[in-house]
Amino acid sequence: MSKYETILSQLKDVAANPKKAMDDYKAETGKGAIGILPLYAPEELVHATGYLPMGIWGGQKTITKARTYLPAFACSIMQQVMELQCEGAYDELAAVLISVPCDTLKCLSQKWKGTSPVIVFTHPQNRGLEAANKFLVEEYKIVKRKLEEIVGEPITNAAIEASIKVYNENRAVMREFVKVAADYPQIIDPVARHAVFKSRMFMEKSKHTALVKELIEEIKAMPVEPWTGKKVVVTGILVEPNELLDIFKENGIAIVADDLAQESRQIRIDVLDGEEAPLYRLAKVWQRMYGCSVATDTKKYRGKMLLDMVEQTGADAIVVAMMKFCDPEEWDYPVMYRQFEEKGVKNIMIEVDQEATAFEQVRTRLQSFVEMM
Amino acid sequence: MFETTGKKAKELLAYYQAKLDEEAREAKKNGKLVCWSASVAPSEFCVTMDIAMVYPETHAAGIGARKGALDLLEVADRKGYSLDCCSYGRVNMGYMELLKEEAITGKTPETLANSPAARVPLPDLVITCNNICNTLLKWYENLAVELDIPCIVIDVPFNHTMPIPEYAKEYIADQFRNAIAQLEVICGKPFDYKKFKEVREQTQRSVAQWNRIAALSHYKPSPLNCFDLFNYMALIVCARSRDYAEITFRRFADEIEENLKNGVYAFKGAEKTRITWEGIAVWPYLGHTFKSLKGLGSIMTGSAYPGLWNLSYDANDESLHGMAEAYTRIYINTCLENKVNVLLDIVNGGQCDGVAYHLNRSCKLMSFLNVETAEIIKEKTGKPYVSFDGDQTDPRNFAPAQFDTRVQALAEMMEQQIAGEAE
Numbered sequence: 001m002s003k004y005e006t007i008l009s010q011l012k013d014v015a016a017n018p019k020k021a022m023d024d025y026k027a028e029t030g031k032g033a034i035g036i037l038p039l040y041a042p043e044e045l046v047h048a049t050g051y052l053p054m055g056i057w058g059g060q061k062t063i064t065k066a067r068t069y070l071p072a073f074a075c076s077i078m079q080q081v082m083e084l085q086c087e088g089a090y091d092e093l094a095a096v097l098i099s100v101p102c103d104t105l106k107c108l109s110q111k112w113k114g115t116s117p118v119i120v121f122t123h124p125q126n127r128g129l130e131a132a133n134k135f136l137v138e139e140y141k142i143v144k145r146k147l148e149e150i151v152g153e154p155i156t157n158a159a160i161e162a163s164i165k166v167y168n169e170n171r172a173v174m175r176e177f178v179k180v181a182a183d184y185p186q187i188i189d190p191v192a193r194h195a196v197f198k199s200r201m202f203m204e205k206s207k208h209t210a211l212v213k214e215l216i217e218e219i220k221a222m223p224v225e226p227w228t229g230k231k232v233v234v235t236g237i238l239v240e241p242n243e244l245l246d247i248f249k250e251n252g253i254a255i256v257a258d259d260l261a262q263e264s265r266q267i268r269i270d271v272l273d274g275e276e277a278p279l280y281r282l283a284k285v286w287q288r289m290y291g292c293s294v295a296t297d298t299k300k301y302r303g304k305m306l307l308d309m310v311e312q313t314g315a316d317a318i319v320v321a322m323m324k325f326c327d328p329e330e331w332d333y334p335v336m337y338r339q340f341e342e343k344g345v346k347n348i349m350i351e352v353d354q355e356a357t358a359f360e361q362v363r364t365r366l367q368s369f370v371e372m373m
Numbered sequence: 374m375f376e377t378t379g380k381k382a383k384e385l386l387a388y389y390q391a392k393l394d395e396e397a398r399e400a401k402k403n404g405k406l407v408c409w410s411a412s413v414a415p416s417e418f419c420v421t422m423d424i425a426m427v428y429p430e431t432h433a434a435g436i437g438a439r440k441g442a443l444d445l446l447e448v449a450d451r452k453g454y455s456l457d458c459c460s461y462g463r464v465n466m467g468y469m470e471l472l473k474e475e476a477i478t479g480k481t482p483e484t485l486a487n488s489p490a491a492r493v494p495l496p497d498l499v500i501t502c503n504n505i506c507n508t509l510l511k512w513y514e515n516l517a518v519e520l521d522i523p524c525i526v527i528d529v530p531f532n533h534t535m536p537i538p539e540y541a542k543e544y545i546a547d548q549f550r551n552a553i554a555q556l557e558v559i560c561g562k563p564f565d566y567k568k569f570k571e572v573r574e575q576t577q578r579s580v581a582q583w584n585r586i587a588a589l590s591h592y593k594p595s596p597l598n599c600f601d602l603f604n605y606m607a608l609i610v611c612a613r614s615r616d617y618a619e620i621t622f623r624r625f626a627d628e629i630e631e632n633l634k635n636g637v638y639a640f641k642g643a644e645k646t647r648i649t650w651e652g653i654a655v656w657p658y659l660g661h662t663f664k665s666l667k668g669l670g671s672i673m674t675g676s677a678y679p680g681l682w683n684l685s686y687d688a689n690d691e692s693l694h695g696m697a698e699a700y701t702r703i704y705i706n707t708c709l710e711n712k713v714n715v716l717l718d719i720v721n722g723g724q725c726d727g728v729a730y731h732l733n734r735s736c737k738l739m740s741f742l743n744v745e746t747a748e749i750i751k752e753k754t755g756k757p758y759v760s761f762d763g764d765q766t767d768p769r770n771f772a773p774a775q776f777d778t779r780v781q782a783l784a785e786m787m788e789q790q791i792a793g794e795a796e
Contacts, residue, residue: 068744069744069745070741071732071740071741073457073734073737074737074741100531100533101507102507103506103507103508103737103738103741104737104741106507106531106738107737107738107741107742108741109531109533110533110708110709110712110742110745111709111741111742111744111745120533120534121533122530122531122532122533123530124528124530124544125503125507125510125526125528125530126526126527126528126548126551129547129548129551131543131544131547131548131551132528132544134540134543134544135530135540135541135543135544138538138540139530142534293511294507296510296514296526296528297514298513298514298517298518298523298524298526299517299518300514300515300518322455325457327455327457327458327459327508327511327737328507328511330454330455330457330458331454331458331462331508331511331512331514331515332511333453333454333455334452334453334454334466334515335514335515335518335519337453338452338453
């Protein structure tokens with residue numbers, strides 16, 4: 001096994017076994033873990049406590065227990081999170097951090113069935129205003145205070161600044177990784193690409209950064225080969241399970257850039273340096289966020305952003321990975337679709353359901369889409 | 374000039390509803406501004422600026438009630454709107470697309486010509502507020518972009534902890550001031566602060582009369598069936614900052630009080646059970662749901678939905694913090710504990726014997742906490758409940774037979790309980 005293969009396999013293991021990643025972290029540091037629900041949270045604050053921030057983005061369970069608490073028209077990811085809550089999968093977490101940028105999350109934040117304490121905060125949506133930054137700072141102060149109560153010690157500004165550095169570096173390295181993955185699709189296939197992103201949700205970020213840096217170095221030492229398949233930009237909440245990504249691979253489709261909430265949206269915005277206090281600079285990240293369905297934008301820049309991404313990457317098409325029953329994404333779609341069509345950019349929508357076990361429909365659709373290209 | 378004296382509340386309601394649409398059409402014709410607004414977005418600013426207002430949710434509900442939703446839903450469907458999106462929103466996007474087509478081509482599309490929808494003009498600006506859902510942010514983003522018009526956003530952050538903190542009120546009040554600045558630019562004239570105060574006072578008078586009506590369902594037997602509130606709601610949405618709402622509601626409250634005095638009740642003495650209806654009406658089946666309950670002798674004396682417009686605040690408060698609080702404290706914009714307390718007051722205030730929960734395919738925010746809400750309310754009151762599947766304006770998501778079976782079961786449980794208490 002070459003070095004890059006060893007690193008990829010390591011990251012794939014973490015992505016596939018979050019529980020083990022958490023247990024290892026606990027054994028190593030003597031500290032616990034704190035869950036972070038989609039979509040955005042000031043994870044740096046959690047990191048500054050020394051606890052491990054663990055992403056909670058669903059799973060691949062058959063939904064049974066969750067049916068009692070959620071009707072069938074709740075999004076696939078929250079059905080999964082509810083099912084896992086009911087099973088006690090998150091009970092070892094010292095706390096769970098929930099933001100409420102959509103109606104489903106507002107409700108979910110009020111009905112956690114696990115035993116961990118829940119910390120809820122609200123993102124302001126009139127994001128252009130300075131008043132919104134001030135509001136979010138107050139919300140973050142509450143989050144910080146509650147985290148301090150849970151971990152039993154204060155979170156110092158010095159610790160937050162150190163965590164901001166760690167996170168900014170990780171985001172920068174991941175942005176570089178996205179480019180490398182686009183240049184080397186023979187090496188970084190869609191499943192591997194996803195694993196590199198997913199593992200960052202379950203690893204202490206500086207460790208993740210170190211591994212990805214090494215991975216990038218190894219790959220870049222190899223020659224860039226021409227890609228005979230197709231290249232796409234993927235947009236949506238996430239593309240899971242791996243069986244879905246395998247279909248991309250089977251059909252010679254390389255993901256050259258993504259706008260997935262679970263992936264590149266998480267690394268889009270850095271915390272700026274500056275004289276202001278760290279909580280204010282963390283709050284400003286939300287103001288500077290763009291191209292996401294849960295971050296209000298009355299100009300709807302997302303479609304244009306995706307078209308720009310197509311141009312920059314030389315992609316052949318856009319794949320809209322529609323999370324089942326996610327209405328913020330569903331509301332964005334008609335406008336984006338019109339914009340893609342007007343520009344003559346090929347596009348296709350596929351449905352993402354984490355519970356799915358049969359993928360024939362998506363397989364057929366992607367196959368004929370590739371043939372059409 | 375319309376003479377209001379001697380008119381029944383029902384006549385006033387019909388008159389003013391039609392008048393509001395007419396005013397909007399006239400405004401458009403005369404080159405004045407028209408604004409489409411979310412139903413619980415602050416109306417005070419646009420009314421101060423003399424902008425004609427249209428309320429897409431009320432408009433869509435009217436289309437649903439007139440059995441005209443399906444044609445417009447199909448238009449939205451063709452544009453790529455998923456069936457999962459709110460049906461009010463889809464009906465409105467469908468309607469907007471037809472108006473747009475008409476404006477571009479000069480020809481009225483057949484679907485529009487044949488629609489039972491009240492004719493309203495395209496907007497020059499839109500204003501939205503997320504106090505009743507974040508869908509209203511997405512929907513209005515789309516309106517603004519598809520029509521290339523300004524969008525005023527009043528964001529009232531979800532109140533995960535009660536009471537509402539000062540910093541939230543400050544943020545909302547800042548947005549009010551920002552909306553004023555936006556309107557000054559859009560209208561090309563300075564904001565009239567003296568009129569703004571009068572409009573706030575008018576809004577408070579309308580809200581006071583609205584609350585006066587709602588409180589009349591507390592009497593047992595009740596002189597008011599809250600189904601009537603679903604009808605009168607059009608004016609608390611569309612005209613609360615005008616005297617139209619106040620005049621109509623005062624008349625209606627007077628009529629009910631007169632009835633009460635004379636021993637005239639909504640069910641003419643045949644009120645067997647009293648229910649709270651939690652959720653939005655099923656507009657395409659309003660008649661069916663009303664008759665079905667009436668057939669069981671079950672009267673609706675509680676509904677939290679009309680209470681969304683209990684927007685009372687101190688009109689003299691120039692900091693606008695009181696107004697900010699009124700617009701953000703809507704029960705579905707608050708934590709479960711507060712939501713339950715509001716509903717509990719409705720159930721107790723209406724002396725209800727049970728609750729029917731509308732699991733609304735169009736409204737995630739008003740559905741995903743139903744299980745928890747129902748269990749807590751049951752635990753606190755001991756009153757039975759049922760849940761039924763429905764949709765506010767997509768007729769395909771409601772099955773009359775299921776509704777009937779569920780409310781029959783509720784009626785039986787309520788009657789049993791009442792009989793048990795009597796023994």
